[in-house]
Amino acid sequence: MSHQTGISCNDELKDVFRDCTTEGGIRAVKIAITDETLECSNSVDKLSDSWEADFDDVVGPLLVDKQPCYILLQLQDMNTWLFIVYSPDDSPTRQKMLYAATRSTLKSEFGGGFITDELFGTKKDEVSYAGYQEYLTHKHAPPPLTNAEEELKFLDETEDRTPPGVTTRHQTVQGLAFPITDDAQGALQEFKEGLVNHIEMNVDLEKETIFKVSSSSIGASDLEELISKDRAGYHLFNYAHRHDNEDISSVFFIYSMPGSKIPIKARMLFSSCKSPLIETIEAHFEIKINKRVECDCSDKLTEEFLRNEIHPPTAEARHKFTKPKGPGRRAPARRPKKEVENGE
Incomplete structure (x- = not known):
């Protein structure tokens, strides 16, 4: 041994x-x-x-x-x-x-x-x-769950199994329809009327509501500074610009999530509330969202980025393929000396 x-x-x-x-x-x-x-x-x-x-x-x-x-x-x-x-x-x-x-x-x-x-x-x-x-x-003990497994577990635990009724708030994998607070509704109405062009909204985890963080009128170059690197948020921004000699207004819905800085429960609630919030903004407040963007703390939301999202640059034309020249003309094969002498 x-x-x-x-x-x-x-x-x-x-x-x-x-x-x-x-x-x-x-x-x-x-x-x-x-x-x-x-x-x-x-x-x-x-x-x-x-x-x-x-x-x-x-x-x-x-x-x-x-x-x-x-x-x-x-x-x-x-x-x-x-x-x-x-x-x-x-x-x-x-x-x-x-x-x-x-x-x-x-x-x-x-x-x-x-x-x-x-x-x-x-x-x-x-x-x-x-x-x-x-x-x-x-x-x-069970092995630690991956982020994906934690999210699936959380969705399963928060799924509402109560029979539907008049007062039932539907909780499904597709989303959680948290109510929007009065101040957030007022800001959305002002956004629709053009009184402000930027709103930040957040989720109150304890009250299970969506509330307004801030609303203002800003330039496209100011947007990046208003998106926090430490907290999640929903941003609505009306990007007014000129393209091809035409004045255009494009509404962005920006979902900001700084990744690992946010607890798993908060990440899941923000993700689940996103789609119902967008549906409410478009259906109830009649605000057409032209572009949806998701970003983390490393993304750069510059004006150039916003413009390229709305007006993607055209791809450069590919160079025409040029067929390479073939080899030079080959010389005729030499006949054996014996064949030449015999006249063949």
Whole structure:
């Protein structure tokens, strides 16, 4: 058998291992590395029939400050053992590296089939019964969700399963129709009448409403400064400009979301409220939205960007493909001298 560090069990430890899996009276075995050899440092018999009750009374006294060690603790029966690796942070670096490199060797010598779980700790409380239970909780917890999985979970949790009625607010994957506050409605009416050309609206997460943050008349060059890099928002902007000798007004709906700076619940609510808000603006306030834009804190909403969104630049004509010239005319093949002499 090959060993990563060249360290193997001595004969006494092998006998102890055999007793562990055949006799059943041993609760715990402490293994140490001494003179480049794995040896039994101590063994403790069962104190009771409960491994949970024995855990701290057996393992605790075996731990020594600044000294790494291995401990095998019998759980349910002779075929179920917990493999504990204790490696204090303040122990010598060489010892910590040696114990880490020899871990798989010890497991192989004892018999990997008997080890049902492993516990690693750098502090005594991490290899206590409470520490082991905490480890099991984390081990069996579901893996962290991706952003997409979090969004699907949130949508599923917020979906309204109440039978439709007069007072029912529909909550579906398509969107949440949060009511628009009076001040936001007033700003939208002023926008329609041309009294202002920019409105910022936001979602009140607690009241579940859409409210006005600000409204004003600005130039296209001022828009980028009004879009926050730290909070999400809905912006309505009327871009008045001249194109091809014609005065044009183009209404932009800008959904600003600074990404990871916003909690997942807020991101989902903003995303879900967007479509119903646009529908309300167009249907109820009769404001035609010409362009919808989504941006994060890295996007540059310059006037050039707005113009190109409304009037995309024409693609440059491709250069006409010129067929390459063929090879020069080849000289006629020379006839063999014999054929020439014979008149052939």
